[in-house]
Structures are given as C-alpha cells and as structure tokens.
Amino acid sequence: MTTVQIQLRKAEPEDLKLPDDTLKVGQPFWYKSLKDGTFDNKAYVMSYKMDLQEFSWQLQHGMIWVPVSDIWLNKYQGKNFGD
Numbered sequence: 001m002t003t004v005q006i007q008l009r010k011a012e013p014e015d016l017k018l019p020d021d022t023l024k025v026g027q028p029f030w031y032k033s034l035k036d037g038t039f040d041n042k043a044y045v046m047s048y049k050m051d052l053q054e055f056s057w058q059l060q061h062g063m064i065w066v067p068v069s070d071i072w073l074n075k076y077q078g079k080n081f082g083d
Contacts, residue, residue, distance in 0.1 A: 007068040008039075011059060015066050016046060023048065030065045031058070039065070 008030055016024050027046040030039050058064050 008065040009068050010062050011064040011066045013059065016059070016064075028067060032063050032065055034061060034063060 011029060016027055016029070018024055023046055025046050025048065028043045029046065030043055032039050055064070
C-alpha cells in the first residue's frame with residue numbers, strides 16, 4: 001500500500017471547461033463535504049454523464065476541488081485561494 005499526498009484548491013468554472021466552453025472531460029476533481037469539511041477518499045473525473053445541474057450547485061458551494069498544477073502555482077503564487 002502507498003500513501004499519496006496531493007495539493008488541492010477550490011475549483012473555478014474555468015478549471016472545468018475548455019476555451020470553447022465544452023466540458024473538460026477527463027479532468028480529475030475531489031468532493032469536499034459541506035457537513036464536516038472532509039474530502040471523499042477518491043478522485044472523480046469530469047464526464048458527459050454527470051448531472052450538470054447538481055454539479056453546478058456543488059461548484060457554487062465550494063464542494064468541488066481540483067489538483068494544483070505547476071502552471072497555476074507560478075501564476076497565482078502568494079495569493080490566498082480556497083479554505
């Protein structure tokens with residue numbers, strides 16, 4: 001068994017869609033509970049089979065988190081994002 005640590009940040013709508021406004025299919029994300037602030041213990045992946053109305057609500061309420069990339073860190077380093 002191996003333990004993996006990953007940095008996550010609260011997702012923004014532009015993290016989850018391509019420049020032509022289509023879904024970024026294959027983008028991994030994690031759910032954060034509104035109830036107790038814990039993360040689900042597995043990653044999810046954007047797909048066309050998702051309930052987009054429910055997903056949009058979850059995104060608006062800070063429940064969707066995405067991995068921090070080196071590109072994002074270089075662009076926004078030092079700014080306070082997420083919880």
